[in-house]
Amino acid sequence: xxxxxxxxxxxxxxxxxxxxxxxxxxxxxxxxxxxxxxxxxxxxxxxxxxxxxxxxxxxxxxxxxxxxxxxxxxxxxxxxxxxxxxxxxxxxxxxxxxxxxxxxxxxxxxxxxxxxxxxxxxxxxxxxxxxxxxxxxxxxxxxxxxxxxxxxxxxxxxxxxxxxxxxxxxxxxxxxxxxxxxxxxxxxxxxxxxxxxxxxxxxxxxxxxxxxxxxxxxxxxxxxxxxxxxxxxxxxxxxxxxxxxx
Numbered sequence: 001x002x003x004x005x006x007x008x009x010x011x012x013x014x015x016x017x018x019x020x021x022x023x024x025x026x027x028x029x030x031x032x033x034x035x036x037x038x039x040x041x042x043x044x045x046x047x048x049x050x051x052x053x054x055x056x057x058x059x060x061x062x063x064x065x066x067x068x069x070x071x072x073x074x075x076x077x078x079x080x081x082x083x084x085x086x087x088x089x090x091x092x093x094x095x096x097x098x099x100x101x102x103x104x105x106x107x108x109x110x111x112x113x114x115x116x117x118x119x120x121x122x123x124x125x126x127x128x129x130x131x132x133x134x135x136x137x138x139x140x141x142x143x144x145x146x147x148x149x150x151x152x153x154x155x156x157x158x159x160x161x162x163x164x165x166x167x168x169x170x171x172x173x174x175x176x177x178x179x180x181x182x183x184x185x186x187x188x189x190x191x192x193x194x195x196x197x198x199x200x201x202x203x204x205x206x207x208x209x210x211x212x213x214x215x216x217x218x219x220x221x222x223x224x225x226x227x228x229x230x231x232x233x234x235x236x237x238x239x240x241x242x243x244x245x246x
Contacts, residue, residue: 016125018226019093037075040065041085049132053083053139080139087136087143094119094133095150101226108158109210113201113219115154116176120183120197121223127188134181144177151176158208165209175207 030038043065047056058079062069076082098118102111123130137143155172158164166172183200186192193199198219205215 016122019097019122033075036067036071037085040067040072040075040082041089044082044086045089045132048083048086048136049128052132053079053135058082083136083140084142087140088146090133090136091143091146094122095147097226099150101224103227105224107163107218108154108156108161109163109205109208109214109218110221111154112151112158112176112208113205113221114223115151116180116201116204117197117219117223119180120187120200123184123187124197127190130184130188134184148173148177155208163208163210163214172208176204179204179207 040061044056044061046064047060051060056079058072058076059069061082062072065072072082076085098115101118102114105111105114119130122133133143152169152173155164155166155169155176159166164172179200183192183196187196201219202215205219206212210218
């Protein structure tokens with residue numbers, strides 16, 4: 001008997017609906033092998049969130065997916081390979097949904113403030129998901145590289161519009177990534193005061209060369225809502241509902 005069958009599947013922490021729709025929704029039209037891979041990646045997110053990347057095992061991943069450990073190894077040779085696949089899905093979901101909420105906003109500074117605050121918002125809404133994302137990013141740099149492309153676009157737009165004055169893109173990107181990553185940790189661990197996202201976004205804009213009053217005004221604008229995803233059955237909805245009631 002496969003060891004995975006003796007493992008109790010952990011309940012998954014609640015993820016905000018505007019992100020859950022993208023992470024768990026079915027992907028029609030995939031070949032059987034591709035569908036299996038997607039199911040394994042979704043199961044890995046569940047296990048990594050509950051156990052942490054370091055503590056998770058391939059046997060637990062198999063149990064969460066309802067498959068044998070052998071099936072897991074047919075798709076992923078190592079846990080690091082699984083982390084890379086998880087990283088790409090998380091990065092795509094986060095960046096795409098944040099990008100969709102920025103539609104129609106042409107000001108690079110405001111786009112930067114929105115992106116900064118949305119990651120901190122994730123830590124407020126679902127601390128375990130935020131910490132899992134940070135842990136996976138450490139194991140799979142692909143997540144940060146994909147997010148980097150989106151952030152860099154807003155940074156360059158702000159520079160072009162003369163809102164930002166930076167010594168180098170590399171220094172600015174380290175400032176942004178380091179600040180937001182630490183802010184997410186502070187919020188997730190309950191160490192941050194109210195309105196931390198706005199204040200952190202203000203500091204980032206100041207660090208990118210904006211005057212204090214302008215940075216505060218931009219960072220304190222209301223966040224635009226996430227646009228709705230076209231209605232479709234969403235895998236994982238029942239799991240989330242059970243978790244919320246528990």
